[in-house]
Amino acid sequence: xxxxxxxxxxxxxxxxxxxxxxxxxxxxxxxxxxxxxxxxxxxxxxxxxxxxxxxxxxxxxxxxxxxxxxxxxxxxxxxxxxxxxxxxxxxxxxxxxxxxxxxxxxxxxxxxxxxxxxxxxxxxxxxxxxxxxxxxxxxxxxxxxxxxxxxxxxxxxxxxxxxxxxxxxxxxxxxxxxxxxxxxxxxxxxxxxxxxxxxxxxxxxxxxxxxxxxxxxxxxxxxxxxxxxxxxxxxxxxxxxxxxxxxxxxxxxxxxxxxxxxxxxxxxxxxxxxxxxxxxxxxxxxxxxxxxxxxxxxxxxxxxxxxxxxxxxxxxxxxxxxxxxxxxxxxxxxxxxxxxxxxxxxxxxxxxxxxxxxxxxxxxxxxxxxxxxxxxxxxxxxxxxxxxxxxxxxxxxxxxxxxxxxxxxxxxxxxxxxxxxxxxxx
Amino acid sequence: xxxxxxxxxxxxxxxxxxxxxxxxxxxxxxxxxxxxxxxxxxxxxxxxxxxxxxxxxxxxxxxxxxxxxxxxxxxxxxxxxxxxxxxxxxxxxxxxxxxxxxxxxxxxxxxxxxxxxxxxxxxxxxxxxxxxxxxxxxxxxxxxxxxxxxxxxxxxxxxxxxxxxxxxxxxxxxxxxxxxxxxxxxxxxxxxxxxxxxxxxxxxxxxxxxxxxxxxxxxxxxxxxxxxxxxxx
Numbered sequence: 001x002x003x004x005x006x007x008x009x010x011x012x013x014x015x016x017x018x019x020x021x022x023x024x025x026x027x028x029x030x031x032x033x034x035x036x037x038x039x040x041x042x043x044x045x046x047x048x049x050x051x052x053x054x055x056x057x058x059x060x061x062x063x064x065x066x067x068x069x070x071x072x073x074x075x076x077x078x079x080x081x082x083x084x085x086x087x088x089x090x091x092x093x094x095x096x097x098x099x100x101x102x103x104x105x106x107x108x109x110x111x112x113x114x115x116x117x118x119x120x121x122x123x124x125x126x127x128x129x130x131x132x133x134x135x136x137x138x139x140x141x142x143x144x145x146x147x148x149x150x151x152x153x154x155x156x157x158x159x160x161x162x163x164x165x166x167x168x169x170x171x172x173x174x175x176x177x178x179x180x181x182x183x184x185x186x187x188x189x190x191x192x193x194x195x196x197x198x199x200x201x202x203x204x205x206x207x208x209x210x211x212x213x214x215x216x217x218x219x220x221x222x223x224x225x226x227x228x229x230x231x232x233x234x235x236x237x238x239x240x241x242x243x244x245x246x247x248x249x250x251x252x253x254x255x256x257x258x259x260x261x262x263x264x265x266x267x268x269x270x271x272x273x274x275x276x277x278x279x280x281x282x283x284x285x286x287x288x289x290x291x292x293x294x295x296x297x298x299x300x301x302x303x304x305x306x307x308x309x310x311x312x313x314x315x316x317x318x319x320x321x322x323x324x325x326x327x328x329x330x331x332x333x334x335x336x337x338x339x340x341x342x343x344x345x346x347x348x349x350x351x352x353x354x355x356x357x358x359x360x361x362x363x364x365x366x367x368x369x370x371x372x373x374x375x376x377x378x379x380x381x382x383x384x385x386x387x388x389x390x391x392x393x394x395x396x397x398x399x400x401x402x403x404x405x406x407x408x409x410x411x412x413x414x415x416x417x418x419x420x421x422x423x424x425x426x
Numbered sequence: 427x428x429x430x431x432x433x434x435x436x437x438x439x440x441x442x443x444x445x446x447x448x449x450x451x452x453x454x455x456x457x458x459x460x461x462x463x464x465x466x467x468x469x470x471x472x473x474x475x476x477x478x479x480x481x482x483x484x485x486x487x488x489x490x491x492x493x494x495x496x497x498x499x500x501x502x503x504x505x506x507x508x509x510x511x512x513x514x515x516x517x518x519x520x521x522x523x524x525x526x527x528x529x530x531x532x533x534x535x536x537x538x539x540x541x542x543x544x545x546x547x548x549x550x551x552x553x554x555x556x557x558x559x560x561x562x563x564x565x566x567x568x569x570x571x572x573x574x575x576x577x578x579x580x581x582x583x584x585x586x587x588x589x590x591x592x593x594x595x596x597x598x599x600x601x602x603x604x605x606x607x608x609x610x611x612x613x614x615x616x617x618x619x620x621x622x623x624x625x626x627x628x629x630x631x632x633x634x635x636x637x638x639x640x641x642x643x644x645x646x647x648x649x650x651x652x653x654x655x656x657x658x659x
Binding site: 327335 | 506
């Protein structure tokens with residue numbers, strides 16, 4: 001059957017049964033709209049978790065020494081230079097970035113101007129030294145290397161710490177909101193080998209200046225991330241361990257190589273620090289679970305819509321039996337009849353799917369507007385709670401089509417099986 | 427035009443009883459003939475028409491129409507045969523209510539090969555049956571006779587050589603029925619083969635041959651040889 005003829009017959013038929021077609025399309029739109037909306041919400045929230053709250057790079061593997069192991073008792077399981085070399089030589093490793101904590105306590109006492117206001121503050125400071133290569137893209141000022149005694153220490157702060165400061169700490173204390181660019185160049189005093197809450201290691205206190213050179217997802221959350229050489233120097237000067245590393249971040253050549261890499265690392269008696277990844281995965285799994293439940297509910301609505309279409313089309317086919325018989329008498333084959341019924345359903349499904357998807361997008365837009373207007377600011381509050389990648393949008397329309405075609409399957413078969421001799425008799 | 431041999435057709439009625447309506451029936455109809463098949467209700471007249479028109483394929487025997495053997499044709503080929511070789515006219519007209527007269531006549535064009543002149547041809551068919559001025563009217567706004575004329579125009583659209591009519595005047599009053607019968611006569615004079623099943627005297631009187639269905643077989647009841655010459659008044 002020619003497409004233009006099919007299109008004309010379908011148009012005529014739908015025009016006649018527009019009320020039934022409208023309700024069928026409405027059912028499809030409800031199911032598809034709910035599915036697209038909840039999928040968009042789940043993907044959006046998942047994106048916030050993945051990108052803002054627990055930003056993780058699928059290629060990174062954080063290696064730490066084993067907490068308790070036979071190896072560590074016998075002197076193995078340490079992250080010394082030799083072990084790092086072995087790690088770097090593992091198959092699939094593109095780079096191995098060493099990390100070392102500053103192993104003496106440190107404090108910061110600040111009394112001065114702070115972005116247009118005055119700040120007096122004293123706090124314990126944690127610091128970790130990392131290799132420049134790990135954070136090179138985030139350094140916005142100068143070089144990320146040890147500048148030597150008496151020179152400011154380049155320091156990176158965590159983007160998440162900045163977010164927490166902006167959304168909780170700053171509003172509560174009427175401090176200014178800060179962006180990653182604003183803090184670049186800010187200098188704060190740091191005293192190493194000094195603590196407000198614990199005894200120092202006994203050596204002399206060393207005063208220094210830490211200069212913020214950027215914000216990074218790879219910086220430690222609650223502390224300063226400084227060049228590895230600086231951490232080594234501070235530890236050595238304080239007389240603490242400056243030879244073994246706190247951790248090594250391995251960069252896999254490809255995310256698919258990560259599982260094998262993890263196995264190899266564990267085989268060396270070392271452990272993987274996957275706390276953040278696990279938290280991200282657990283939170284993501286919870287979001288995925290809720291999204292799946294809501295998506296399942298939406299799919300049930302789609303199934304009900306398909307059943308509704310099946311009922312409506314069955315009734316329509318029964319009512320149009322003579323009409324179908326006439327079509328057969330003037331030259332319609334069974335395939336033509338089946339095609340007409342399926343095409344009617346396809347139009348209803350496409351219209352319902354498109355309308356449902358459009359409604360979901362509009363509703364998401366409205367929810368985002370309401371959230372930005374009425375929801376109070378909180379850490380990691382996203383600009384949008386939704387994410388609608390094109391497969392979700394296209395999938396919504398296709399699902400509408402699929403649901404309608406599934407519903408039309410048996411009515412179409414029944415229509416094609418119409419016996420014209422019987423229906424036209426009399 | 428039509429050659430049917432040893433046709434046996436059975437069906438199971440509501441009581442589960444097997445009923446044989448056609449019992450070894452044979453039929454020959456020449457090209458350009460006008461044949462009426464008469465018989466009481468339930469004698470199998472409509473069944474015969476459906477077999478000859480390729481609407482019913484569940485039978486024993488051989489049917490050949492216009493050189494096409496119907497047995498063995500697949501559904502698609504049968505549909506093509508109905509689209510191009512035969513035109514059906516039914517007692518109840520069977521027009522599609524939400525289509526205009528013109529759109530009803532155009533219906534066969536949707537299932538046949540594309541033709542640019544489809545609309546013009548449909549209009550010409552409506553002119554031919556005297557309804558050119560009412561082409562845009564819905565069936566509900568036409569009289570019974572006019573509806574049957576639209577149905578005839580639809581049957582003629584594909585240019586068939588054979589018109590199969592099932593009680594074509596059964597739902598019409600005498601005057602309107604006469605008008606339709608007159609139209610069949612004109613079509614016959616123009617060379618169309620007409621086979622009508624009927625139990626109306628007026629319709630059978632217009633035919634050149636009258637066959638009676640009796641105990642599942644056809645019996646020649648009358649053959650007006652003076653009308654045999656095609657184009658005779």
